[in-house]
Amino acid sequence: MYGCFPNTALLFPQDMDDLRQVTASEYRKKAYVLDKAILADRSAAFRGPYTGPTSRTVAGATALGNVSRWWWEPIRRQVLRFSEVPEEIISRNLEGYGAVDPVEWEGKTAAEIGYTPLKPAGDYKPVVTYISRQKSRRRLTPESHNKLVAALKEKAEKVGFELIVVEAERYTKEEQFAIAGKTTIMLGVHGNGLSHLLWMPATPRSAVIEMFYHGGFARDCEYCAAQLCEIR
Template identity: 40%
Template sequence: MTTLVKHAPGWTIFDNVYMSGGAMFIVTDTPSDWPAIRMMTSTGLRAENTPENIATREPTDRDMRFITMKEAEQLFGNRVWPVKGVSFLVNDPGQFVSHYYHFVAETWMGLWRFYSSLDSDINVYGETKLESPARIIYPHCKENEWRDYSTFNQYFMHAVFPSISLETQLDWEGRAKMTESRGPGTQKAFRYDRVVLSDRSAAFRGELCPGRNQRIVSEAWEPTRKESSKYWWEPVRRSVLRFARVEPKTIDANVLWAKEWDGVSNGDEVPTEKQIEVGKTASRRMPVVITYVVRSGNRRSMIKEDHEALVKSLTNLCDSKRWELNIVHAERLTKDEQIQLAARTTIMLGIHGNGLTHLVWMPLTPLSTVIEIFIPGGFAKDYEWTSRALGMRHYAVWNDTYFTHPKEPGVSLPEGFQGNQIPAHGPSIAQLIEDRIEGRLP
């Protein structure tokens, strides 16, 4: 029998699920006890926001079906081959997988959040009793589609799970062809010990993702609050930092505050008085590292004069406070160097874009902050939601005005959102940073 271990829209953990002819088979005599198939999976086709395309992503029997134990015996008999260990299966098209943010801060963060909720005892050192996944499967991605142009996807996956094997569309189709029926008594099946299934289209059929934050990971994150350790991300973060040769004392920056600070926020709470007081203590005791991620190219960049004024304001602030300032052009650093810097960063700022994904490697301390610059009137939830999910404070900036949760603006992509004339008032941003570190802001 197939066992349902855990489910949320777009995220499901099964034990003993079968695959034959490309379809997944849930063997159960009580299908009414299970979630609707459309809440677990889809056809995995490319996603577009049109009624016609949405209809093509509704699953059919060729994607997943329920069968009874008797039907399974009739279909497969003893022609079943076990696939041992834990399998992460990402049922998304390459459209999303080949982007560093979507790959790490959506898919993998969701996979790990959902899976790690099975171990509520993960500690501040990232120690866990969970079995590492044996394989990652992308049934709808060609061999190179999961790789991003910066090659951080590969870096991440092999740093966190160095023994993991990879299967893509060609491998999945090969398994499907090997198991398909060629007449009575010939159909075979692979039986997977445990599958952690992620499906973007199914996540968008939930309540949180489409209605509140547009983050598929939220469907995995929200319902697992009670089961999850507040250090759930530490096994992943620490693996990447060790791979990047980050010094142990830097990796352990958050350990210094684990006992003093009860403020690993659930992403929605206003900080308590105790958290604010500990934050003020942190500002006196912690080394402060400001990292300004500069976007290159003509897409989504700052007005040249405003960038120069921001650098001047940040330089003056950090010189007067004796704080460390890093003006970063990521393409000029190695991957190890980028991770090493993120691991030491107190406040990361920059224009909305892929470079801010490195916030996932920052230490979780009372001062950890992300400042994201938008064209006035524009706002996207990507890095705002990710920051809060990890327990960090996020500020959205429109030139000389800032917003933070729970009073952030609604999602909007106005004209100029992707342009190269985004304004930023350097003195106001520098003042925001000073107020945050000095404890005048939560």
């Protein structure tokens, strides 16, 4: 919260009691003005129409309707800057097709539609990040995990992409954000670990691959991957 919105103040009931006391002086009544205020009510969120289908109390707050495609970008950039990610990595989503919806091109060239990229294409390797959950309850079999890692390493050498295998519990939040911030393709087992897709640069070649195992589906985690992609 503070990394994203450094000027935010979280006020709890005891804080409101303090404000009531300092503004109710016997000498002179005072007003304490909040420039902007957001009232959060967890119990109301449970009763909303979005929590039931997703099992996520935050779902109602992110049901934004029709908004700009860039609405998330200032938040993504602030979090990555807080995590000391270089600007050239943060701005990868501005390169080439990344600044427009590729459907709008419909086979036309950039000159034909009068499009100029906001940023020239970089010469970095695509980054494939595998989020390993082998130490958690929801995980691949050891054999499947080992085969997957071996196949990814083989492909990385042949195709020429950078491979990162992450056990998130070994990294700080800032390190996890930094890895996601430069990831082109993210894959992992169905679960909260895929929430970091929020910090990926949104480009036409960006992708999230979610793996399942029998009996391992959790409805609330569906929100973390599929619906978070739509939020972005």
